[in-house]
Amino acid sequence: MDNPLSIQATTPIQKRALSYSQTLQKLFNEIMSTKQPADRILAQYFRENKKHGSKDRKIIRETLFALFRWWGWLKKIDEQESNDLNWYLQLGLSGLFESHPWKDLISAWLHFAQLDIAASSTLSPFLLIDAETNLSTPINLQTNKGKLQLLETITSLNFQLTDLVPSWFKEVDVFQEDNISPLIEALSSRPPIWGRVQHLSTDKALKQLHQAGIEASSNTAFEDSIHLGNKNINLNGLPLYNQGQLEIQDLGSQVIGHICAPKPHENWWDACSGAGGKSLQLRSLMLRQDPKSTGKIIASDIRNKALEELNKRAKRAKFKGIKTLPWKNDALPVSSKHFDGVLVDSPCSCIGTWRRNPDLRWISDISAVLDKAPLQLDILSRSAQAVKLGGKLVYATCSLSSIENEEVVNAFLQAHPEFSLDTLIHPFTGKQHAMLTIWPFEANSDGMFVARMTRDLI
Numbered sequence: 001m002d003n004p005l006s007i008q009a010t011t012p013i014q015k016r017a018l019s020y021s022q023t024l025q026k027l028f029n030e031i032m033s034t035k036q037p038a039d040r041i042l043a044q045y046f047r048e049n050k051k052h053g054s055k056d057r058k059i060i061r062e063t064l065f066a067l068f069r070w071w072g073w074l075k076k077i078d079e080q081e082s083n084d085l086n087w088y089l090q091l092g093l094s095g096l097f098e099s100h101p102w103k104d105l106i107s108a109w110l111h112f113a114q115l116d117i118a119a120s121s122t123l124s125p126f127l128l129i130d131a132e133t134n135l136s137t138p139i140n141l142q143t144n145k146g147k148l149q150l151l152e153t154i155t156s157l158n159f160q161l162t163d164l165v166p167s168w169f170k171e172v173d174v175f176q177e178d179n180i181s182p183l184i185e186a187l188s189s190r191p192p193i194w195g196r197v198q199h200l201s202t203d204k205a206l207k208q209l210h211q212a213g214i215e216a217s218s219n220t221a222f223e224d225s226i227h228l229g230n231k232n233i234n235l236n237g238l239p240l241y242n243q244g245q246l247e248i249q250d251l252g253s254q255v256i257g258h259i260c261a262p263k264p265h266e267n268w269w270d271a272c273s274g275a276g277g278k279s280l281q282l283r284s285l286m287l288r289q290d291p292k293s294t295g296k297i298i299a300s301d302i303r304n305k306a307l308e309e310l311n312k313r314a315k316r317a318k319f320k321g322i323k324t325l326p327w328k329n330d331a332l333p334v335s336s337k338h339f340d341g342v343l344v345d346s347p348c349s350c351i352g353t354w355r356r357n358p359d360l361r362w363i364s365d366i367s368a369v370l371d372k373a374p375l376q377l378d379i380l381s382r383s384a385q386a387v388k389l390g391g392k393l394v395y396a397t398c399s400l401s402s403i404e405n406e407e408v409v410n411a412f413l414q415a416h417p418e419f420s421l422d423t424l425i426h427p428f429t430g431k432q433h434a435m436l437t438i439w440p441f442e443a444n445s446d447g448m449f450v451a452r453m454t455r456d457l458i
């Protein structure tokens with residue numbers, strides 16, 4: 001929408017609010033119509049529009065992500081009544097829900113939507129939902145006329161928790177009896193940044209991070225993982241990062257390396273290494289056990305660019321013992337029955353990362369899950385050939401759907417009786433499982449799935 005005639009931006013802040021609104025609507029519509037990830041569209045937009053400084057970029061990025069995070073509710077405004085002013089209400093509400101600090105802009109957007117609400121207002125989204133009935137209820141805010149109107153609007157929209165995920169989500173076997181509310185709340189919250197320390201003790205790393213003004217803390221599950229808070233960090237300004245002593249890796253993703261548990265002298269193949277988040281972790285785990293570790297990791301991917309990035313990260317970490325080998329065709333790029341361990345961190349629907357990429361839930365459809373299972377089974381079956389007798393085969397995804405997880409592993413085991421499942425201990429609950437799902441609400445991480453198998457027969 002260009003500026004409809006009814007919008008009068010008179011003050012400087014209203015003029016800025018209008019300009020942001022136009023940029024945001026262009027970006028939002030482009031992401032929804034092209035179904036390309038928000039990260040990619042934003043990066044391209046900022047490359048082409050150098051006029052935006054860091055503050056502008058932050059406002060645009062965070063508001064855009066908030067719109068997607070709450071779109072399941074915000075779109076109900078359009079469904080109720082089509083109105084040129086809805087967009088401003090959607091912008092204003094997304095800012096209130098996320099307690100964004102640019103309160104003047106939020107007030108200006110709400111003013112354009114004909115709601116006059118004080119700049120200091122916040123609206124805690126889950127307080128809008130009655131825990132018993134899952135329905136929206138009016139909350140008792142100290143009201144002025146604008147707030148009252150807003151609350152009436154919200155009540156009439158009848159928000160439900162399940163609105164925050166697409167309707168096809170119910171059909172892909174993610175929900176269990178007791179996980180619906182915590183799962184949707186976790187998928188709708190802003191994720192923290194998790195890191196992993198390499199070469200250095202966690203205490204020393206924490207000290208340096210605190211000196212740099214970063215609210216970092218350790219984690220009880222893994223001694224090398226670090227919680228880096230919820231604020232954006234300028235990594236390139238951190239010596240720890242530049243010297244390869246700190247890698248950014250979500251806590252859920254870190255679980256996979258610990259399930260692989262490589263020994264210092266072992267040979268591992270990371271068959272779907274991407275840019276190497278887990279290859280680096282495997283090497284780091286070997287070196288933490290033995291600084292003279294002779295173990296080796298071969299990292300493969302179909303994307304050469306990702307392998308180039310992996311090589312850069314391995315160089316920064318000063319890791320020898322990681323070699324990249326592109327996977328170019330159906331043939332195995334490595335020797336068969338050679339490896340102590342093979343990790344298949346398979347392409348998937350990425351449902352477990354929806355809190356990090358909130359646009360994904362609206363730009364993908366059920367085929368994101370259903371089309372992946374045959375590909376996953378194929379990659380797992382081919383990669384399994386590389387495992388030697390007694391070696392480990394680890395299958396992981398960042399999906400939470402059993403169609404991409406348990407069903408793929410069960411189909412593989414049925415066709416490959418030479419492999420059997422290992423029992424796993426959940427790192428955050430201590431419970432035993434045949435296959436492990438890491439739910440985002442357990443430790444404030446992304447969601448992940450992992451199963452580990454042993455080759456018992458040739």
Ligand SMILES: C[S@@+](CC[C@H](N)C(=O)[O-])C[C@H]1O[C@@H](n2cnc3c(N)ncnc32)[C@H](O)[C@@H]1O
Nearest residue numbers: 272273274275276277278301302303345346347
């Ligand atoms: C989940 S990502 C891997 C992430 C990586 N292990 C990490 O920790 O950063 C899955 C990877 O599988 C690769 N891949 C391998 N074979 C593929 C295929 N046949 N189709 C699609 N992706 C494939 C993708 O290029 C992608 O990098």
